[in-house]
Amino acid sequence: MNSAMNKPGKTDENSVISIRNLRKSFGDLHVLQGIDLDVKQGENIAVLGRSGTGKSVLIKIIVGLLKPDSGSVVVLGQDVEQLSAKEMDTFRQKVGFSFQSSALYDSMSIRENLEFPLVRNVRNLSRADVDKAVEKALDDVGLSQTINQMPSELSGGQRKRIGIARTLILNPEIMLYDEPTSGLDPITSIEINNLINEVRERINATSIIITHDLTCAKTTSDRVAMLLDGKFERVGTFDDVFADPDERVKQFYNYNFVN
Amino acid sequence: MFLALADVFAFISRFFRELFLPPYEFKEIIRQCYEVGFRSLLLISTTGFITGMVFTNQSRPSLAEFGATSWLPSLIAIAIVRALGPLVTALIAAGKVGSSIGAEIGSMNVTEQIDAMEVSGTNPFKFLVVSRVLATSITIPILTMYTIFVALIGGFLNVNMTEQTSFTSYIQEVFGAISYVDIFASSLKSIVFGFTIGMVGCYKGYNSSKGTEGVGKAANAAVVTSMFLVFIEELLSLQIVSSFR
Amino acid sequence: MSTDSTKRNITVGVFVLLGIIIFIAGIFVLGGQQKRFTKSIKIIAVFNDVGGLKAGNNVWFSGVKIGTVKRISFYGTAQVEVDMNIEESSQQFIRKDANATISSDGLIGNKIVVITGGTTSHPEVEDGDRLKTVAALSSDQILETLQENNNNLLRVTKDFKELVGNLRKGKGTVGAVLTDSIVADNFKRAMRNLERASDNTVNLTGSVSKFASRLNTPGSLANQLVTDTTVFRSLKRSATRFESAMTSADQSINTLSRTAENVNKASEKLNNTNSPLGVLLTDGETANKLRTTINNLSTGTELLNEDLKAAQNNFLLRGFFKKKAKAEEKARADSLKAVQQQLPDSTASKP
Ligand SMILES: Nc1ncnc2c1ncn2[C@@H]1O[C@H](COP(=O)(O)OP(=O)(O)OP(=O)(O)O)[C@@H](O)[C@H]1O
Ligand SMILES: [Mg+2]
Numbered sequence: 001m002n003s004a005m006n007k008p009g010k011t012d013e014n015s016v017i018s019i020r021n022l023r024k025s026f027g028d029l030h031v032l033q034g035i036d037l038d039v040k041q042g043e044n045i046a047v048l049g050r051s052g053t054g055k056s057v058l059i060k061i062i063v064g065l066l067k068p069d070s071g072s073v074v075v076l077g078q079d080v081e082q083l084s085a086k087e088m089d090t091f092r093q094k095v096g097f098s099f100q101s102s103a104l105y106d107s108m109s110i111r112e113n114l115e116f117p118l119v120r121n122v123r124n125l126s127r128a129d130v131d132k133a134v135e136k137a138l139d140d141v142g143l144s145q146t147i148n149q150m151p152s153e154l155s156g157g158q159r160k161r162i163g164i165a166r167t168l169i170l171n172p173e174i175m176l177y178d179e180p181t182s183g184l185d186p187i188t189s190i191e192i193n194n195l196i197n198e199v200r201e202r203i204n205a206t207s208i209i210i211t212h213d214l215t216c217a218k219t220t221s222d223r224v225a226m227l228l229d230g231k232f233e234r235v236g237t238f239d240d241v242f243a244d245p246d247e248r249v250k251q252f253y254n255y256n257f258v259n
Numbered sequence: 260m261f262l263a264l265a266d267v268f269a270f271i272s273r274f275f276r277e278l279f280l281p282p283y284e285f286k287e288i289i290r291q292c293y294e295v296g297f298r299s300l301l302l303i304s305t306t307g308f309i310t311g312m313v314f315t316n317q318s319r320p321s322l323a324e325f326g327a328t329s330w331l332p333s334l335i336a337i338a339i340v341r342a343l344g345p346l347v348t349a350l351i352a353a354g355k356v357g358s359s360i361g362a363e364i365g366s367m368n369v370t371e372q373i374d375a376m377e378v379s380g381t382n383p384f385k386f387l388v389v390s391r392v393l394a395t396s397i398t399i400p401i402l403t404m405y406t407i408f409v410a411l412i413g414g415f416l417n418v419n420m421t422e423q424t425s426f427t428s429y430i431q432e433v434f435g436a437i438s439y440v441d442i443f444a445s446s447l448k449s450i451v452f453g454f455t456i457g458m459v460g461c462y463k464g465y466n467s468s469k470g471t472e473g474v475g476k477a478a479n480a481a482v483v484t485s486m487f488l489v490f491i492e493e494l495l496s497l498q499i500v501s502s503f504r
Numbered sequence: 505m506s507t508d509s510t511k512r513n514i515t516v517g518v519f520v521l522l523g524i525i526i527f528i529a530g531i532f533v534l535g536g537q538q539k540r541f542t543k544s545i546k547i548i549a550v551f552n553d554v555g556g557l558k559a560g561n562n563v564w565f566s567g568v569k570i571g572t573v574k575r576i577s578f579y580g581t582a583q584v585e586v587d588m589n590i591e592e593s594s595q596q597f598i599r600k601d602a603n604a605t606i607s608s609d610g611l612i613g614n615k616i617v618v619i620t621g622g623t624t625s626h627p628e629v630e631d632g633d634r635l636k637t638v639a640a641l642s643s644d645q646i647l648e649t650l651q652e653n654n655n656n657l658l659r660v661t662k663d664f665k666e667l668v669g670n671l672r673k674g675k676g677t678v679g680a681v682l683t684d685s686i687v688a689d690n691f692k693r694a695m696r697n698l699e700r701a702s703d704n705t706v707n708l709t710g711s712v713s714k715f716a717s718r719l720n721t722p723g724s725l726a727n728q729l730v731t732d733t734t735v736f737r738s739l740k741r742s743a744t745r746f747e748s749a750m751t752s753a754d755q756s757i758n759t760l761s762r763t764a765e766n767v768n769k770a771s772e773k774l775n776n777t778n779s780p781l782g783v784l785l786t787d788g789e790t791a792n793k794l795r796t797t798i799n800n801l802s803t804g805t806e807l808l809n810e811d812l813k814a815a816q817n818n819f820l821l822r823g824f825f826k827k828k829a830k831a832e833e834k835a836r837a838d839s840l841k842a843v844q845q846q847l848p849d850s851t852a853s854k855p
Contacts, residue, residue, distance in 0.1 A: 060374070063378055065374050065377060065378065089380040092377075092378050092379070092380055093380060095378070097374075097375070097378045099371045099374065099375055100371070101370045101371050102370075103370055103371040103372045103374065103375035104372070105367075105372055105375070105376075106363075106366065106367070106370075106372070107363065116376075116379055116381075117379040117380065120379055120380050120381045121379070121380045286509070289512065289513055289516050290509075290512065292516045292519075292520070293512045293515060293516045293519075296516065296519055296520075297515050297516060297519045300519065397520070398519075398520075400523075401519065401520055401523030401524070402523070404523045404524075404526040404527050404530075405522075405523060405526065407526075407530075408526050430533065431537065434533050434534050434537040435537060437534065438534070438560070439531070439534065442527075442530055442531060442534065446527065
């Protein structure tokens with residue numbers, strides 16, 4: 001909150017996520033070159049952009065997995081860079097991160113995967129409470145039957161959904177989805193889209209959804225942000241952004257529907 | 260090169276820092292002890308047994324030339340307790356455990372499981388690295404004890420079949436040949452071996468390049484590097500122990 | 505799931521526990537073996553030469569291990585002080601007048617300190633006592649003596665061969681041969697050599713019999729090794745060889761002393777200017793004596809040669825002989841042959 005106040009006129013007080021002039025390079029590769037973004041409470045925003053433009057890097061910076069070179073990232077009123085290890089742990093409980101590759105723990109069963117964030121973050125939970133929470137989370141994504149299976153026995157779509165369920169089990173205030181529908185068939189994709197919308201309704205989460213899938217962007221988001229050359233060149237509603245005559249934007253739209 | 264060395268040094272010092280900082284991942288340490296230690300027991304015991312038998316058998320002719328096959332038990336004891344036991348255990352463990360640690364952590368790195376752990380409020384270094392390095396440092400010395408034990412039994416069976424040496428006289432010969440220095444040096448050495456194997460596996464996995472070929476490289480590098488280091492350490496221990504003897 | 509992890513915990517517990525038990529059992533067996541946990545007293549002995557003794561080597565008394573060498577350090581200018589830990593339980597058997605010797609538990613075995621002697625009239629040793637030391641004949645020295653001894657005999661044989669050769673060739677008259685001072689000198693030299701060989705053999709016999717008896721002392725490590733398994737047969741064989749070496753050495757001593765006697769008599773007669781030289785050589789008794797002397801001498805040499813050969817075939821002594829014997833062997837065989845060929849001739853040349 002304080003750090004947000006330090007820059008009056010720059011940050012929006014209603015924003016849950018507020019990013020100013022964020023820069024990040026890996027050696028000579030300048031991935032993010034001045035990102036500005038505000039996401040309001042309860043808003044879903046879709047981030048579009050070609051592969052390798054730094055979408056994943058952006059949300060990893062938001063959750064503190066990567067350190068920015070410069071600029072400020074204020075999430076839930078806290079400057080992410082200034083958090084101590086302990087504050088970071090509490091902060092991350094409020095932010096759910098669904099990984100591009102699902103990131104299920106291969107050596108653990110589905111049950112162990114789901115209870116992992118619970119038992120690690122919430123002290124003094126009874127066995128029954130944990131079991132109940134796990135069953136509910138699995139039920140929400142419609143995969144109750146997989147509880148005793150190992151991640152390697154599941155399909156890609158199932159793994160994605162389990163990944164989302166694992167993120168949701170802590171009832172986060174913010175959800176970060178990294179390509180939730182990539183590599184899935186259209187029907188499963190729609191199921192995932194529905195799941196994202198359900199989540200939004202149920203826990204009233206603020207979400208950033210990274211996607212290449214325009215259907216997904218259209219059905220789940222209030223606004224769309226287009227990442228081009230390390231900056232959000234276009235931010236607005238889906239229709240506004242794609243009404244843009246800019247070749248780079250149009251290309252993105254066309255390819256999506258040609259392919 | 261120096262950058263890599265500084266990196267390794269930072270990794271090791273991070274291990275010792277996190278080793279003493281709570282929370283302690285006891286459950287995970289025990290799980291890893293099970294995976295690293297118990298799961299390798301059969302393989303390592305079998306290898307130890309065969310080593311004992313074969314080594315005894317192969318040493319016989321050169322002793323027989325001097326009519327000194329009576330010294331077989333002492334020779335076996337010294338060779339197994341001082342060198343073969345720790346070394347065979349470490350090499351098998353480097354192959355089996357080192358590669359699996361390298362591959363497992365490497366693939367966790369590639370598939371963002373390490374990141375996932377971190378956002379789940381868990382220190383992945385502590386959960387993955389500290390527990391594994393501790394597990395190898397604890398179980399590899401214990402596996403070495405088993406190896407020495409079964410190798411000596413293997414040696415006994417061979418000596419008993421060929422020279423009809425009685426168990427009592429075998430034990431007397433064996434323990435007459437070795438000293439406390441030998442036993443403690445071997446234990447210490449195998450702790451260092453265990454630490455090395457765990458550390459190298461974790462380091463290579465943790466710093467694997469992204470992509471599936473990174474996993475394979477990490478596993479391969481873990482085995483090659485830790486085997487190489489084990490031999491270097493064996494050489495160093497020779498120098499150190501001989502100054503005590 | 506929780507039963508799984510309990511099972512795992514138990515497995516790990518048992519696994520670790522068993523490993524630790526093996527470790528501790530090893531320590532205890534080793535402790536029992538080395539008697540590290542029994543009380544001990546310290547005694548000291550100062551040697552001129554410890555022959556490679558090291559800390560940790562065993563200390564024996566009557567063939568029983570009673571302690572270990574604790575420390576070896578220089579003492580004075582060139583002597584060596586050996587500190588030994590002796591089990592308290594054997595303290596009562598060791599008297600203050602006991603001797604300490606450096607020995608080994610086999611010809612190529614580990615060095616040991618052997619405590620011998622001591623009489624009950626003296627009190628038992630106490631902590632910190634210093635024992636008298638006796639320099640022992642090392643196995644190297646035994647072999648050295650054996651070799652030297654043989655060389656002496658070889659020289660004797662040569663001398664006689666020369667003598668006999670001269671006799672046979674009949675260099676001038678028989679009388680001339682015997683008055684010839686060179687021949688007389690040769691004869692005297694042969695006699696001296698004979699005496700020396702005889703002395704050496706007595707020494708040697710002592711050493712060999714000591715070594716052989718040690719091999720046969722019940723309860724000693726060497727004896728255990730010998731009786732333990734079939735493997736040790738070769739060791740045992742070498743022991744018997746040494747014993748036979750001893751007996752034949754005894755025989756050769758007898759032979760040699762008899763020879764020496766004969767030669768003495770002969771030379772007495774030579775020196776006796778009163779007795780005509782012709783008498784000596786026509787005297788059948790004397791001639792016979794000379795002949796038996798030469799015969800005895802050659803059998804004595806042969807016997808010792810045989811022993812040496814036996815010893816050479818023994819693995820323990822192989823290295824030693826490889827170095828030394830090669831060249832000499834040939835010469836010896838040649839000379840022996842020569843003597844044997846000449847002997848019948850020499851007796852036949854008797855007028
Ligand atoms: N830890 C890292 N170290 C070095 N380079 C990195 C790292 N993370 C990302 N990059 C680089 O940053 C660039 C952006 O990566 P990022 O993963 O953000 O792409 P993306 O927009 O998510 O692409 P995709 O749609 O394929 O997931 C890539 O070129 C990548 O190589
Ligand atoms: Mg990405």
